[in-house]
Amino acid sequence: MVSTPGAEPRRITINDVARSAGVSRQTVSRALNDKGEIDGDTKQRVLDAARALGYRPSRFARGLVRQDTMTIGLVIPDLLNPFFTEVAAGALEAARSRGWHVVVYATADRADEERDTLQVITSQVDAVIGYFSCSESELESYTRGMPVVLIGREGRSTRFSSIRIDGEQGVRAAVAHLVAEGHNRIGMLDHRTRAEPSIRHDWFTAAAREHGIDAGLVVDADQTADGGGTALRTLLAARPEVTAVFTFNDIIAVGALREARRLGRSVPRDLAVIGFDGLQLGALVEPPLSSVALDTRKLGALAIEQLARLLSGLGTSEADDLIVHAELHLSGSA
Amino acid sequence: MVSTPGAEPRRITINDVARSAGVSRQTVSRALNDKGEIDGDTKQRVLDAARALGYRPSRFARGLVRQDTMTIGLVIPDLLNPFFTEVAAGALEAARSRGWHVVVYATADRADEERDTLQVITSQVDAVIGYFSCSESELESYTRGMPVVLIGREGRSTRFSSIRIDGEQGVRAAVAHLVAEGHNRIGMLDHRTRAEPSIRHDWFTAAAREHGIDAGLVVDADQTADGGGTALRTLLAARPEVTAVFTFNDIIAVGALREARRLGRSVPRDLAVIGFDGLQLGALVEPPLSSVALDTRKLGALAIEQLARLLSGLGTSEADDLIVHAELHLSGSA
DNA sequence: AGCGCTCCCGTGAACGTTCACGGGAGCGCT
DNA sequence: AGCGCTCCCGTGAACGTTCACGGGAGCGCT
Numbered sequence: 001m002v003s004t005p006g007a008e009p010r011r012i013t014i015n016d017v018a019r020s021a022g023v024s025r026q027t028v029s030r031a032l033n034d035k036g037e038i039d040g041d042t043k044q045r046v047l048d049a050a051r052a053l054g055y056r057p058s059r060f061a062r063g064l065v066r067q068d069t070m071t072i073g074l075v076i077p078d079l080l081n082p083f084f085t086e087v088a089a090g091a092l093e094a095a096r097s098r099g100w101h102v103v104v105y106a107t108a109d110r111a112d113e114e115r116d117t118l119q120v121i122t123s124q125v126d127a128v129i130g131y132f133s134c135s136e137s138e139l140e141s142y143t144r145g146m147p148v149v150l151i152g153r154e155g156r157s158t159r160f161s162s163i164r165i166d167g168e169q170g171v172r173a174a175v176a177h178l179v180a181e182g183h184n185r186i187g188m189l190d191h192r193t194r195a196e197p198s199i200r201h202d203w204f205t206a207a208a209r210e211h212g213i214d215a216g217l218v219v220d221a222d223q224t225a226d227g228g229g230t231a232l233r234t235l236l237a238a239r240p241e242v243t244a245v246f247t248f249n250d251i252i253a254v255g256a257l258r259e260a261r262r263l264g265r266s267v268p269r270d271l272a273v274i275g276f277d278g279l280q281l282g283a284l285v286e287p288p289l290s291s292v293a294l295d296t297r298k299l300g301a302l303a304i305e306q307l308a309r310l311l312s313g314l315g316t317s318e319a320d321d322l323i324v325h326a327e328l329h330l331s332g333s334a
Numbered sequence: 335m336v337s338t339p340g341a342e343p344r345r346i347t348i349n350d351v352a353r354s355a356g357v358s359r360q361t362v363s364r365a366l367n368d369k370g371e372i373d374g375d376t377k378q379r380v381l382d383a384a385r386a387l388g389y390r391p392s393r394f395a396r397g398l399v400r401q402d403t404m405t406i407g408l409v410i411p412d413l414l415n416p417f418f419t420e421v422a423a424g425a426l427e428a429a430r431s432r433g434w435h436v437v438v439y440a441t442a443d444r445a446d447e448e449r450d451t452l453q454v455i456t457s458q459v460d461a462v463i464g465y466f467s468c469s470e471s472e473l474e475s476y477t478r479g480m481p482v483v484l485i486g487r488e489g490r491s492t493r494f495s496s497i498r499i500d501g502e503q504g505v506r507a508a509v510a511h512l513v514a515e516g517h518n519r520i521g522m523l524d525h526r527t528r529a530e531p532s533i534r535h536d537w538f539t540a541a542a543r544e545h546g547i548d549a550g551l552v553v554d555a556d557q558t559a560d561g562g563g564t565a566l567r568t569l570l571a572a573r574p575e576v577t578a579v580f581t582f583n584d585i586i587a588v589g590a591l592r593e594a595r596r597l598g599r600s601v602p603r604d605l606a607v608i609g610f611d612g613l614q615l616g617a618l619v620e621p622p623l624s625s626v627a628l629d630t631r632k633l634g635a636l637a638i639e640q641l642a643r644l645l646s647g648l649g650t651s652e653a654d655d656l657i658v659h660a661e662l663h664l665s666g667s668a
Numbered sequence: 669a670g671c672g673c674t675c676c677c678g679t680g681a682a683c684g685t686t687c688a689c690g691g692g693a694g695c696g697c698t
Numbered sequence: 699a700g701c702g703c704t705c706c707c708g709t710g711a712a713c714g715t716t717c718a719c720g721g722g723a724g725c726g727c728t
């Protein structure tokens with residue numbers, strides 16, 4: 001047998017093992033899957049042959065015939081942002097308890113990567129959980145009827161199920177706390193998704209107006225610690241009278257904390273800071289971060305649960321939307 | 335047509351769509367995969383039928399016939415530990431650029447979960463990258479000839495390829511720096527893997543002996559911030575004369591930093607701290623963490639590269655072992 | 669009219685595995 | 699001897715898709 005140069009090697013199949021061991025493919029299958037109805041010596045001979053040939057079963061052929069494996073795609077912008085990894089941890093745990101597999105895709109928070117991911121994901125998984133920035137119609141055109149659960153975003157059509165984060169009361173409590181502490185110049189470091197202010201910004205505005213204070217002290221920030229620092233500097237340069245900030249999330253808040261220190265502002269004495277998310281990270285910085293906190297692990301787990309509901313054919317309705325509540329947790333920074 | 339109660343619904347296949355649209359399965363395939371050789375009206379009719387029936391192609395059947403998708407399993411102990419997510423981020427990025435898919439498994443640092451994962455992973459992926467704590471023989475019995483790349487661990491047999499972290503020089507530099515700063519009671523907060531002291535501990539011991547200082551001031555710590563805090567308290571309670579600590583990793587160091595503050599010890603004045611890993615997290619705490627730093631993203635990317643080499647049939651040898659060097663990066667904490 | 673070409677569409681085969689079923693060999697019991 | 703049972707093992711079919719190939723219809727040109 002001469003190997004043709006450049007020809008890719010043919011895959012070793014169960015039939016090759018069967019031939020090598022002098023048995024049928026069914027006997028090979030029995031040996032490899034620890035089924036009964038096989039002689040001990042035969043089994044060993046088959047196993048040896050399989051090892052010698054470097055045989056590895058095709059998961060596609062196996063999956064085709066026994067339709068029991070469930071694989072879901074988890075799409076998140078960034079693995080370096082603890083919020084998403086905490087959510088992912090919750091989702092992975094919930095998936096594991098169901099025996100589901102999770103393929104993780106990181107989109108680097110870029111629209112083109114998100115599209116690439118959506119393009120490819122549909123042929124790789126049975127359902128999708130994700131944090132998407134593209135429009136619902138675009139999402140629909142890629143997922144084409146595949147079950148999808150959106151995280152932290154309102155599903156406007158009934159096409160998608162979603163897990164919503166309700167922080168309205170929490171943000172109101174945060175602003176009320178700051179006002180009670182004597183602050184009346186409260187800024188916000190927002191994060192714009194899809195070129196529009198966030199819902200968290202809406203909550204902040206409403207709460208500020210309730211207390212009759214200026215709701216316009218808002219600066220947009222990148223979703224990183226550096227972004228938070230830069231945004232705080234910008235805000236304080238323009239409006240030095242600000243004595244407290246509420247931030248879109250904890251990452252931004254931590255960056256603001258660091259920047260305040262660099263600017264010589266003591267937290268919370270000279271500047272109070274309240275974040276959003278309640279990440280574990282907040283307990284590691286100095287002072288510990290006050291935050292409108294939610295259960296990130298539960299968020300991920302709920303998404304998996306909702307997916308299970310969808311897959312069992314219950315469909316989705318407005319009432320199906322699940323909610324995670326975020327509440328004010330006070331620590332050292334405010 | 336009466337649906338039998340309890341009978342699971344038969345999967346909708348390409349043939350159902352073909353029948354519904356009044357065409358052959360090949361025409362359906364053409365419509366769905368945007369191939370040519372199909373009339374515009376026909377294509378639309380097929381697409382409508384597919385949508386109406388809720389048809390979704392079987393990835394197994396598709397994968398079986400066109401053998402082009404590559405899926406690798408990434409096994410890490412914990413998604414909540416930034417070290418692993420940074421490595422995972424590097425691996426995901428490298429995999430994406432090759433068009434590979436990555437299934438992530440978190441083992442919660444428990445031996446039984448790790449075994450479960452290994453059990454299940456072999457039928458789900460084409461190759462494995464991971465941070466394992468079980469023995470190589472055990473690993474071999476599960477992976478059975480599948481390509482495996484170990485991260486941050488010496489492969490003792492030639493069966494596995496590995497990406498090693500070389501921090502010997504970095505740790506020596508760290509100890510030298512501390513000694514130069516006048517410290518001669520330097521402790522270590524170690525993390526025991528598989529019930530034996532770590533290699534990092536060996537490096538520390540060697541470096542301490544070079545300077546003729548006590549290398550026995552070692553306490554074992556859990557791989558968490560809380561674990562680091564507890565370990566520091568234990569160490570200082572027993573040996574209050576300690577003025578500097580080197581830690582197994584940055585997470586432990588960050589916990590130690592926080593605990594030092596609680597104990598009223600100013601860092602670095604009363605206690606110098608040097609971690610290991612060089613995580614982004616280190617730049618967020620106060621004071622910023624000095625660390626024997628390595629390129630975690632590169633670590634993940636190298637693992638994927640090594641896997642590519644294995645899969646192209648080059649096999650593995652001792653010389654194939656890839657190395658990431660860790661070097662001392664000084665910041666505020668030492 | 670005949671030829672070639674383009675545009676569509678369909679049929680058999682193949683991918684690699686497990687399932688369902690059949691059946692032979694050997695043994696013990698009546 | 700005949701029967702039933704257990705222990706093994708093998709063959710056809712099926713899973714659901716894409717590939718390779720064949721071929722009809724229609725049109726333009728000579």
